Structure formats: structure tokens, C-alpha cells
Amino acid sequence: MLSALIAAGVLKPTAAYAAEWNKAAFEAHDTAGALKGIGAGAPADSKDLILKVPDIAENGAVVPVDVISNIPNTTSISILVEKNPSPLSASFDFANGALPEVSARLKMGQTSLVKAVAKADGKFYTAQKEVKVTVGGCGG
Amino acid sequence: MADPMKIRAQLKGDVAEIRVLMGHAMETGQRKDAAGKTIPPHFIQSMTVEVGGKKVVDGQVGTSVSRNPVFGFKVKGAKAGDKVVVSWVDNKGDKRTDEVAVA
Numbered sequence: 001m002l003s004a005l006i007a008a009g010v011l012k013p014t015a016a017y018a019a020e021w022n023k024a025a026f027e028a029h030d031t032a033g034a035l036k037g038i039g040a041g042a043p044a045d046s047k048d049l050i051l052k053v054p055d056i057a058e059n060g061a062v063v064p065v066d067v068i069s070n071i072p073n074t075t076s077i078s079i080l081v082e083k084n085p086s087p088l089s090a091s092f093d094f095a096n097g098a099l100p101e102v103s104a105r106l107k108m109g110q111t112s113l114v115k116a117v118a119k120a121d122g123k124f125y126t127a128q129k130e131v132k133v134t135v136g137g138c139g140g
Numbered sequence: 141m142a143d144p145m146k147i148r149a150q151l152k153g154d155v156a157e158i159r160v161l162m163g164h165a166m167e168t169g170q171r172k173d174a175a176g177k178t179i180p181p182h183f184i185q186s187m188t189v190e191v192g193g194k195k196v197v198d199g200q201v202g203t204s205v206s207r208n209p210v211f212g213f214k215v216k217g218a219k220a221g222d223k224v225v226v227s228w229v230d231n232k233g234d235k236r237t238d239e240v241a242v243a
Contacts, residue, residue, distance in 0.1 A: 021185040021186055021200055021231075022200055026200070026202040026203075061206060061207065062206045062207075063206075066212075081204060084204045085168075085170060086202055086203060086204065088202050089201075089202050089204040089205055090199060090200065090201045090202060090205055091199065091200045092197055092198070092199040092200075092213075093197070093198040093199070094196065094197060095194075095195060095196060095197075095198070096191070096194040096195065096196045096215075097191070097194075097196060097215050097216045097217040097218070098189075098196035098197050098213060098214070098215050098216075099155065099213075099214040099215065099216055101213070101214055102197075102211065102212065102213060103210075103211065103212035104205060104209070104210070104211050104212075105205070105206040105209065105210050106204055106205055106206060107166075107168070107203075107204045107205070107206050107207075108204075
């Protein structure tokens with residue numbers, strides 16, 4: 001039955017163990033498109049979503065970002081860099097005891113707002129901060 | 141074959157702090173080589189973390205994650221000796237899975 005569905009193209013094999021890469025969201029060229037792609041139309045600002053970024057990044061190729069959600073029942077966190085060619089950087093779903101927090105290192109082409117988006121009880125929340133980039137990380 | 145990941149999983153109280161370093165070029169598809177030819181994109185697209193046989197993190201990644209990505213996660217209720225398994229798959233279908241025990 002399952003193999004029949006895969007053969008028919010209804011189910012893609014990768015969907016069996018992991019969600020398929022969200023091409024629409026990751027390839028969106030503006031923040032609105034990326035937010036739409038992850039299902040978050042207009043997330044509400046939240047003080048319970050903590051975004052830790054440097055004020056100034058000397059090297060845009062490696063910008064450390066920490067996101068911690070204190071919003072109850074947070075199940076996913078996404079990170080966006082508004083002025084990157086594709087704003088959505090990464091998106092994480094948490095389950096089975098994973099705390100809703102993540103640290104990562106991102107590339108930034110230029111000074112930009114960095115945005116965290118958390119999903120909790122089906123609603124979306126956001127927090128944002130500007131990072132000044134002195135040397136961009138997306139050039140050759 | 142991609143280089144092995146470096147994974148550290150340390151127990152603090154009942155929370156395992158997991159840090160992963162993945163060796164990957166994370167090419168954006170926007171850089172050009174010396175001859176002016178665009179270098180095609182090559183980047184990790186998805187990653188998962190399992191602790192004690194249960195999936196705890198299911199991540200999707202885009203081109204703007206830094207070269208040799210580092211991710212940190214925290215998992216409550218983990219015990220010393222629990223197996224931590226981290227996997228990634230990139231846009232060319234290359235993949236890598238490594239594991240450590242919670243210490």
C-alpha cells in the first residue's frame with residue numbers, strides 16, 4: 001500500500017522519515033514569502049522569545065545566533081535574515097523532551113534584521129534584532 | 141564521503157546539551173570561481189537528532205547557514221549513556237550519520 005502510494009507519486013519516499021525540504025520557504029527572496037512558506041503569515045511580537053545575536057558582526061560568514069523560546073508549548077523555531085538573498089536560514093521542530101532553543105551560525109551578506117519565529121499551539125510569534133555586518137559573508 | 145561530525149553531548153542535571161559540528165562546504169550557489177563561473181549550490185538541507193531512539197530535533201537548513209555548520213540543542217530527560225544520533229542530508233543526496241553517548 002505504502003509502496004503503491006510512493007509509486008503513484010502521492011507519497012515521496014523521503015516523507016516517510018523526515019519532512020520534505022520546504023523549497024518554497026527557503027527559496028523565497030523576501031521575508032514575507034519566507035514567512036508564508038513556513039505557514040506564519042503575520043507573527044505577533046513576543047518578549048518571551050529570546051534572540052541573542054551580536055550587535056556587530058566583524059565577519060558576516062559566521063554570525064552566532066541563539067534562540068530560546070519561553071512561550072509554552074513551543075514546537076518549532078525558525079531563523080531568518082531579512083536582507084539575505086533567501087531570508088529563511090533554518091527551521092527546527094522539537095519533540096520528545098527537546099527544549100525549544102537552538103544555537104547556530106549564519107552567513108549574512110550585509111547589515112540586516114535577524115528574525116526568530118516560534119510556533120506554539122499553532123500560533124506564530126516573532127522577535128527581531130539588527131546585526132551590523134562590517135564584512136559580508138556571501139560574496140566571492 | 142563527508143567528514144565525520146563532531147558531536148558532544150553533556151549531561152547537566154537532567155538536560156543533555158548537544159553540540160554538533162558538521163563538515164560541509166555549504167556553497168550558496170552565488171559565489172563565482174576564479175574563472176567567473178558560478179559555483180553550484182551544495183548545502184545541507186535537512187538534519188535530525190535522536191536521543192535514546194526518539195527523534196528530538198527535525199531541522200531544515202538553507203544556504204545561509206555558515207560553512208561547517210555548528211548547531212546546539214538541549215534535551216530534557218536524557219540519561220548518561222543514552223545514544224545520540226545525528227544525521228544530515230544535502231541537496232546532492234550526500235548524507236552522513238554519526239553517534240555518541242550522553243556523558
